[in-house]
Amino acid sequence: MSTAELSTWLDIPRTHPFGVQTLPYGSFTTPDAPRRRVGVAIGDAVLDVTAAAASLLPGRAGLFAAGSLDALLAAGSRAWAEVRAAVTMWLTDERYRDAVAPLLVPASRATMLLPFTVADYVDFYASEHHAVNLGRMFRPGSDPLTPNWKHLPIGYHGRAGTVVVSGTPVLRPSGQRRTPDGEVVFGPSTRLDIEAELGFVVGTPSTPGQPVRLADFEQHVFGACIVNDWSARDIQAWEYVPLGPFLGKSFATSVSPWVVPLAALAHARVAPPPRNPRPLPHLDDADAKEWGLDVELEVRLNGHPVSRPPFAGMYWTAAQQLAHMTSGGAALRPGDLFASGTVSGSEPGQRGSLIELTWNGAHPLVLPDGTSREFLADGDEVVITAAARGPGGTTVGFGEVRGLIAPAWSR
Structure with missing residues (x-):
């Protein structure tokens, strides 16, 4: 039954x-x-x-x-x-x-x-809409996607020790950044952002040196949760060349307290978007189980809905991310967490980060109380929820991930 x-x-x-x-x-x-x-x-x-x-x-x-x-x-x-x-x-x-x-x-x-001990934390960059939006902002007049983007799921390692459960206050991070006039300073981030994502929780470990096949995804991944990958865009912009994100993303990553088993998501599985070019064999899921997921996220800022990102449009699936993550021989451990990257859709109201919603601050969000936001202010609260299609017209809920921005630590 x-x-x-x-x-x-x-x-x-x-x-x-x-x-x-x-x-x-x-x-x-x-x-x-x-x-x-x-x-x-x-x-x-x-x-x-x-x-x-x-x-x-x-x-x-x-x-x-x-x-x-x-x-x-x-x-x-x-x-x-x-x-x-x-x-x-x-x-x-x-x-x-x-x-x-x-x-x-x-x-x-x-x-x-926090429901489990986070062993390793990896964050991907799997939404084509999100990647294209950022490319258009920062590389106008050129191809918005980097040459490698459609060949492999791009990702980076984060700090497992800064993954926190929903409701944990998020202190505004401080770091080195460059001001608009070119001065290099140290201080609290002025461009604090969110990233609405899903995270996948690894259970069964793998053998070092032995890649995990696409077909073995369900044998290793226990379930999914909601992730808010808080990002200090000004710190990130100054530090990320040439090795990628570091302090701009390592101060806090919030996860929902509930982990939804993969078994509960069987009816939410859908075909991912068409891929061109066709991925290399270890990432080619044309003849494998479909691991696109029909999950709708909602982002609220101070109680006001600002975005409804659709996960079904993600270019790279979690199964491909896991296969890529282990393709070089890295082993999985119980408690590994890997996140999808920002979930963004094709419409302006489906963007999963403030940098997209405000187009890098050029078009601030106006909230019902009359205030506006380019990026997050101290005292702001962000709540991300998610739900998937369940059997027989039911809904599979993920709960919520909630975070309140607290002022930077004062020396």
Whole structure:
């Protein structure tokens, strides 16, 4: 029986983005029980999976004992399928109601934590619309795409230690930058930006020196989350030649607290855009499973919607990104996180960064309170949400990633 045909004994509207079709995983505490636990979101509640597995799935209870997703990620795809099937049964079979109901915590009482230990963090640059927009801004009169862009997924390594969970304040970074009159100064960034993205969480490791094939994507990737790759555009512009982003992107990367399993995204899979030229064999997915994803993101600035980026138009898929990331022999580890890069569509209202929405500050956003923004101001709050098509007309929700800009640290 598919999840579209399943009904839960909880009182949850079928339209709820955290219905039985989703069942995302996270890590949480509550005021009365500060010990970290693994949870699964169901409606407006969180199921304490750490406690439930101890009595209902003892053979897998060790995967949840530490309260993070680390052990589950490392357990591999067979364990992921077994646990998801068990949790689905607990929440849909009346026989489990008495055992499971006491383990449901109102989501409003849960404090969400970073759900897993981030081993490595890689960020890609996979939206052709985003890349073309930036190319037109900074290389007018020439080809907006660099010669390599349609041959491989361009990316860079970030700092895993600066990945933070939604709700963590984002301090405005300081760094070296060049002013419009050419003076080189050090100080707080004046062009702080967002990047609305999806992130993919690796579970099963790979062997050093052995590339991961496109066909093996599902064996290694556990699920997806929302990412806000905060960017200090002025610091980035001064530092990135010749080795790419560094301090302009390493101060904070926010992720949503819920990781949506790949299994929940089966009905959201779509064909990616046509590729020309055809990718080299290790990236050629013409005869492979389609890993474009029909996911709609929404960006709100101080409560006001400013963009709705569509993920389905991303030129490079997550499967291709994983294949490229390992093609030189780099090994995967449980907890590796790789992000899609800014999600932008073909329309102005679908751009996933302020540098695009304001065209590098030339056309500021005007907010309902009458204020305008070229880039982020202290006190601004950005919230990014995402949802995918689910089975039988349902919606698979990702939750949100939220960040409030705090003033730069003062020496």
